[in-house]
Amino acid sequence: MPCEGCMERDNKSTDATMEFLLLGFSELLCLRVLLFLIFFIVHLVTLAGNMMIFMAVVMEPSHSPMLSFLCLLSVIELCYTLVIVPKALLSLIVVDGSTISFIGCAAQMHLFVALGGAECFLLVAMSYDRYVAICQPLHYVAVMSEGFCLRLAVACCLGSFAVALGLTVAVFRLPFCRSHRINHFFCDVPAVLHLTCTWGYSPQLPLLAACVLLLLLPFLLILTSYVCIASALLHITSSTGRGKAFSTCITHLAITLLHYGCATFMYIRPKSSYSPARDKMVSLVYTNITPLLYPLIYSLRNKEIKGVLRKMLRRKKIAQLN
Numbered sequence: 001m002p003c004e005g006c007m008e009r010d011n012k013s014t015d016a017t018m019e020f021l022l023l024g025f026s027e028l029l030c031l032r033v034l035l036f037l038i039f040f041i042v043h044l045v046t047l048a049g050n051m052m053i054f055m056a057v058v059m060e061p062s063h064s065p066m067l068s069f070l071c072l073l074s075v076i077e078l079c080y081t082l083v084i085v086p087k088a089l090l091s092l093i094v095v096d097g098s099t100i101s102f103i104g105c106a107a108q109m110h111l112f113v114a115l116g117g118a119e120c121f122l123l124v125a126m127s128y129d130r131y132v133a134i135c136q137p138l139h140y141v142a143v144m145s146e147g148f149c150l151r152l153a154v155a156c157c158l159g160s161f162a163v164a165l166g167l168t169v170a171v172f173r174l175p176f177c178r179s180h181r182i183n184h185f186f187c188d189v190p191a192v193l194h195l196t197c198t199w200g201y202s203p204q205l206p207l208l209a210a211c212v213l214l215l216l217l218p219f220l221l222i223l224t225s226y227v228c229i230a231s232a233l234l235h236i237t238s239s240t241g242r243g244k245a246f247s248t249c250i251t252h253l254a255i256t257l258l259h260y261g262c263a264t265f266m267y268i269r270p271k272s273s274y275s276p277a278r279d280k281m282v283s284l285v286y287t288n289i290t291p292l293l294y295p296l297i298y299s300l301r302n303k304e305i306k307g308v309l310r311k312m313l314r315r316k317k318i319a320q321l322n
Contacts, residue, residue, distance in 0.1 A: 113168065
């Protein structure tokens with residue numbers, strides 16, 4: 001039931017003129033300059049790292065399905081960072097917080113959820129790739145064909161964008177109270193839901209459904225893949241062969257743990273446990289640090305990526321000499 005003073009949804013000026021105020025890190029006045037410099041440097045390094053991996057894979061004439069998935073993951077991380085970080089940097093410059101329109105807030109939420117969901121689905125595709133490579137090696141080339149990988153990538157993007165659109169529409173159809181001050185540096189779902197004037201758990205149902213589709217279901221599929229992989233590894237008698245097979249999964253496992261660890265903490269919980277300060281710090285790690293770590297994990301743990309990067313650097317040196 002809406003609280004007293006809620007905005008009427010049939011008011012024609014509601015959506016057209018309504019604005020939200022992103023408070024950002026307004027409580028950290030003394031650390032604004034330091035935080036801005038840190039975030040800005042992290043942002044530039046993240047963009048450079050993901051762009052380097054994207055260019056390295058694209059310039060390679062032929063590459064494996066896993067490299068194609070890693071390339072798409074880098075593109076998602078680039079878009080993901082550009083959707084969130086510029087507004088976060090602006091919130092550090094503006095003392096009283098930065099404003100964002102109703103449409104702008106909805107668009108930012110939709111892109112944030114859609115890109116995060118696409119990453120979840122893509123991690124499932126990558127786990128399936130590892131399952132076929134280890135459990136059905138003789139059929140790998142036939143199963144993981146270029147056409148099938150392309151269809152998987154398109155399905156990941158379309159599925160996540162559809163779920164994100166449903167969640168965004170459900171959230172922004174709710175009545176908002178007169179306070180439009182979002183205690184966050186972007187339009188995150190829990191922070192926006194905190195401003196709605198509704199009672200009970202009904203506003204949480206769209207978020208719960210999105211969590212099931214974008215987090216729980218993909219995680220269960222990834223878990224199933226790794227149970228099958230573990231079972232196959234137990235049948236490998238050579239410890240060296242077992243170690244080599246498992247080493248191909250380390251990159252994917254590290255990325256999965258990082259992604260699902262933060263996402264689960266942020267979204268799978270009741271509204272009563274919402275804490276703005278804690279959520280902002282977790283979101284800070286989720287939107288700034290993990291995209292920075294992904295390229296490092298790729299380049300340090302994945303032999304194919306290291307090989308492609310070496311080739312790219314070698315070509316660059318030859319071009320400079322010529």
